[in-house]
Amino acid sequence: MFDAILIEKDEDERRVALGQVEFGALDEGDVAVDVAWSTLNYKDALAITGSSPVVRSFPMVPGIDFAGIVTESRHAEYKPGDRVVLNGWGVGEKHWGGLSKRAQVKGDWLVPLPDGISMRQAMAIGTAGYTAMLCVIALEEAGLTPDMGEVVVTGASGGVGSVATTLLAAKGYRVAAVTGRLNEAGYLKDLGAASIVNRAELSDAARPLNKERWAGAVDVAGGMVLANVLSMMKYRGVVAACGLAASMDLPTSVAPFILRGITLRGVDSVMCPKPERIAAWGRLATDLDMRKLESMVAEVPMKDVIETAPRFLKGDVRGRVIVPVSPDLS
Structure with a gap:
């Protein structure tokens, strides 16, 4: 079992809660990742609040971003211990996302985290x-x-x-x-x-x-x-x-x-080809002032994510909101 925010829906009601999920419930994928940090984005706020039909299949774990460490891999590019980041590809919408201690995704969706960027900084980005x-x-x-x-x-x-x-x-x-x-x-x-x-x-x-x-x-x-x-x-x-x-x-x-x-x-970030993603992350490692990045960041613990989400829809969020999922992994 592992902690995750889960959105559920049946004919009578829609429920969003932080709870325990079984490993066997994870989506199919050739790489398993222990998630260290995730984020809260406008699209995540839409998914959590149900203000827009971002999520169309249930149950769903929201979170369009995560950074973490590979624990199992059947993909040629990754091995246990690798630091990786994921953005988009329908994760948190069609596939279980990053507001969870564990993720299982296609290796083709991952980008190796460049040297010089910590997992916390990756999610601040x-x-x-x-x-x-x-x-x-x-x-x-x-x-x-x-x-x-x-x-x-x-x-x-x-x-x-x-x-x-x-x-x-x-x-x-x-x-x-x-x-x-x-x-x-x-x-x-x-x-x-x-x-x-x-x-x-x-x-x-x-x-x-x-x-x-x-x-x-x-x-x-x-x-x-x-x-x-x-x-x-x-x-x-x-x-x-x-x-x-x-x-x-x-x-x-x-x-x-x-x-x-x-x-x-x-400019589309969701389905952007992997070579362009790698190039963008490489540029971020060299071009972005990490001290200024830190000034944009607010941390919200997993237990407060659901109540924080509506603030995005009110335009009441400045900069970036990051979520420590398993920060000791960093």
């Missing part, structure tokens, strides 16, 4: 930080350089936004951090933001084109926020879009694309 790195790489691949102008980051006080702000600032980009919580301005400036933008400025109906402001953008919001960002991009600007925290809709026009030649790059 988590899917949010790994997604932020994918966004930065997308901007670079599109040809964006610091001398081209300011880069705007929406949802800057959240997990993706906090890490993106830190990574971009460290590379010499001037970052405009968008937030609806102006009391977080000091926190964002400490991460490297050069200016703070009130989210309200980007919340009204977007004109097809507005005054050019930004050379690049990382957007986690979608909806009207992204529509406004697109309308304010400089000629040949590039936007990396990775989220829908505001809306799945995109009420815009073709004007920014055909009159300013801007690029909209979609």
Whole structure:
């Protein structure tokens, strides 16, 4: 038996609780991992609260991230004792996830944890930080350089936004951090933001084109926020879009694309191919200031995860939330 958060549902009710699960209940997979650290993300909050049908099969262990130590392996790339990290692949949605002391997954979903990153730091980064790195790489691949102008980051006080702000600032980009919580301005400036933008400025109906402001953008919001960002991009600007925290809709026009030649790059972290994952984690090991990462982190014990989840849906979470599952393994 091992501890896990379990979501159950039958015809009459939906239940979420921290309890004991039998080893035999684990999903099939060729690698077994003792989980040291996990995280709490927006998607996990949706799963735990049932606010969105993220989970469609029951019972389910939530947790789209985990870092831990391989205990058994039938996969050629892994052996007992290896440190590994997992992000996405439907884990915590379709397959039992990381808010559990034990996981059993496909080895192809795992990434060897780079030297220089502890398992705790791996989860401080988590899917949010790994997604932020994918966004930065997308901007670079599109040809964006610091001398081209300011880069705007929406949802800057959240997990993706906090890490993106830190990574971009460290590379010499001037970052405009968008937030609806102006009391977080000091926190964002400490991460490297050069200016703070009130989210309200980007919340009204977007004109097809507005005054050019930004050379690049990382957007986690979608909806009207992204529509406004697109309308304010400089000629040949590039936007990396990775989220829908505001809306799945995109009420815009073709004007920014055909009159300013801007690029909209979609960034998916869930099914991202393994070579790109390894590259992103390698960059995080060298590019991310771990002292600034620590300033983003709040720890929540397993027993408090369920009551913490609704705070994400209220927009009341700053930076990253990590969960010590078996921290003595670290």
